[in-house]
Amino acid sequence: MILKNLSKRYLVSGEYLPVLDDFTLSIEPGTITALVGPSGCGKTTLLRLIGELEQPDEGELVKSVEERGPLSYLFQEPRLLPWHSVLHNVELVMRPWYPEKEERIARARDFLTMVGLSDFTTFKPDQLSGGMRQRVAIARAFAYPGHMLLLDEPFQSLDTNLRWALVNAFLKLWNAEKRTTIYVTHDVPEALLMADTVIRLSSRPMRILENHTIGTPREERSLGSPEFLALQARFYT
Amino acid sequence: MNRSTWNTNLITALSVLILLGIWQIGAVLLDAGVILPTPGTTFSALASVVQQEPFSLNILATVARALQSFLIIFLVGGLLGILSGYSRSLHAFLVPLLVICKATPVMSVILLAFIWFTSGTVPLFSAFLMGFPVMFIQVEQGVKLISPRLHEMTVAYGFTPLRRLIHLVIPSLAPSIITGAKASLSMVWKVVIAAEVLTVPRYGVGSRMQMAQVNLETAEVLAWTLIAILLTAAGDLIFLSLLEVPRKLRERRSKLLEAIR
Numbered sequence: 167m168i169l170k171n172l173s174k175r176y177l178v179s180g181e182y183l184p185v186l187d188d189f190t191l192s193i194e195p196g197t198i199t200a201l202v203g204p205s206g207c208g209k210t211t212l213l214r215l216i217g218e219l220e221q222p223d224e225g226e227l228v229k230s231v232e233e234r235g236p237l238s239y240l241f242q243e244p245r246l247l248p249w250h251s252v253l254h255n256v257e258l259v260m261r262p263w264y265p266e267k268e269e270r271i272a273r274a275r276d277f278l279t280m281v282g283l284s285d286f287t288t289f290k291p292d293q294l295s296g297g298m299r300q301r302v303a304i305a306r307a308f309a310y311p312g313h314m315l316l317l318d319e320p321f322q323s324l325d326t327n328l329r330w331a332l333v334n335a336f337l338k339l340w341n342a343e344k345r346t347t348i349y350v351t352h353d354v355p356e357a358l359l360m361a362d363t364v365i366r367l368s369s370r371p372m373r374i375l376e377n378h379t380i381g382t383p384r385e386e387r388s389l390g391s392p393e394f395l396a397l398q399a400r401f402y403t
Numbered sequence: 404m405n406r407s408t409w410n411t412n413l414i415t416a417l418s419v420l421i422l423l424g425i426w427q428i429g430a431v432l433l434d435a436g437v438i439l440p441t442p443g444t445t446f447s448a449l450a451s452v453v454q455q456e457p458f459s460l461n462i463l464a465t466v467a468r469a470l471q472s473f474l475i476i477f478l479v480g481g482l483l484g485i486l487s488g489y490s491r492s493l494h495a496f497l498v499p500l501l502v503i504c505k506a507t508p509v510m511s512v513i514l515l516a517f518i519w520f521t522s523g524t525v526p527l528f529s530a531f532l533m534g535f536p537v538m539f540i541q542v543e544q545g546v547k548l549i550s551p552r553l554h555e556m557t558v559a560y561g562f563t564p565l566r567r568l569i570h571l572v573i574p575s576l577a578p579s580i581i582t583g584a585k586a587s588l589s590m591v592w593k594v595v596i597a598a599e600v601l602t603v604p605r606y607g608v609g610s611r612m613q614m615a616q617v618n619l620e621t622a623e624v625l626a627w628t629l630i631a632i633l634l635t636a637a638g639d640l641i642f643l644s645l646l647e648v649p650r651k652l653r654e655r656r657s658k659l660l661e662a663i664r
């Protein structure tokens with residue numbers, strides 16, 4: 167996917183606030199790209215433009231054939247329908263793509279099992295903990311046949327242990343089906359452990375400060391290794 | 404029944420007894436059955452009204468008018484409330500109608516409707532004009548409370564407008580719809596009976612009240628008033644019981660599923 171000369175501004179108190187100005191980026195299909203930058207720099211806006219939840223003022227998005235079509239979105243909050251069960255929340259989004267109910271339910275159950283929630287399918291979201299709700303959202307994002315995965319700081323509000331458990335659950339699902347993933351975060355260690363490419367962004371109007379591809383396989387990465395210590399030091403400056 | 408429920412029921416029964424006592428004392432002091440009959444006389448009148456023919460026809464006529472008005476209010480108020488919640492233009496278009504409906508005295512609406520329509524239609528029309536704003540405003544306000552985050556989720560996951568309506572809008576609006584429906588249902592009974600009193604259709608609780616008043620049968624007026632109160636209470640009770648049905652069905656279904664497992 168190529169983001170070509172994207173510009174986006176918002177009208178704030180009578181003045182135009184440029185969030186993106188002539189922003190260009192190329193993303194490799196089938197990889198995880200992390201967008202790292204300070205809060206409020208425009209990362210979420212960029213993700214919303216890619217997800218077509220908003221339109222750019224100028225510029226265009228050029229997607230490859232395999233990236234066109236439905237998109238899976240994982241938000242900061244689980245955004246589950248509170249009146250539906252866990253299973254219903256997951257199977258509901260799949261309806262247009264899996265018209266056969268049995269197939270749809272089986273797929274939803276498979277993904278819920280993968281995130282460790284096979285015993286909670288009949289529960290309502292408010293009967294689950296925050297981490298369990300976010301796992302349902304992960305299952306929903308993967309069960310939905312989105313050609314791309316867009317993640318907007320989905321583990322941000324969780325404690326460290328839960329965060330890493332969810333990162334592992336995510337990577338387990340992602341390894342089974344490697345979809346182009348764009349991942350917004352301001353957590354540098356998380357980005358370094360998860361992504362194939364980490365893009366460091368400036369504050370508004372957002373520009374690319376560094377585009378770094380990590381060659382080390384995920385399972386061999388360690389935040390304490392000299393390579394990753396150096397990377398963290400660089401990304402925090 | 405636990406102790407606290409017993410206490411509550413006892414207090415309610417005591418309150419009813421005190422009200423009946425005040426009524427009895429007032430009636431004895433006045434000593435004029437035409438102005439204020441005793442509770443005993445009123446209950447005797449109630450018993451004879453119930454035995455009169457066509458008692459059930461009078462009740463059915465009022466119930467039918469109230470239910471028809473309520474159904475129209477529920478559908479039109481609910482639908483326009485949803486549409487207006489999403490469309491500023493429609494909201495602006497409907498504002499004058501709402502202001503008129505809310506500000507016009509009930510009696511003016513009934514009198515004007517009596518000039519324009521037949522006596523049987525007046526209660527329907529008047530109840531609609533009075534109840535519609537209640538339902539409409541509740542639902543319209545409810546639309547504004549629908550979570551924008553959940554709405555965005557449905558956009559991101561490609562929900563069709565129909566799927567969004569069924570799985571997001573209607574469940575989100577359920578509390579507003581229930582509040583609006585309850586309030587408009589209570590209002591409908593009062594307006595329908597008031598319209599019947601003024602227009603005196605062939606059958607109806609209000610018509611009987613009017614006839615009793617003309618004949619200075621105060622005990623009968625009070626008896627029909629008690630019937631109107633009971634109808635309103637029964638309407639509320641049935642409405643609340645209907646709301647419990649989906650929950651009970653869900654509970655039965657999950658118990659059944661657990662038993663199968």
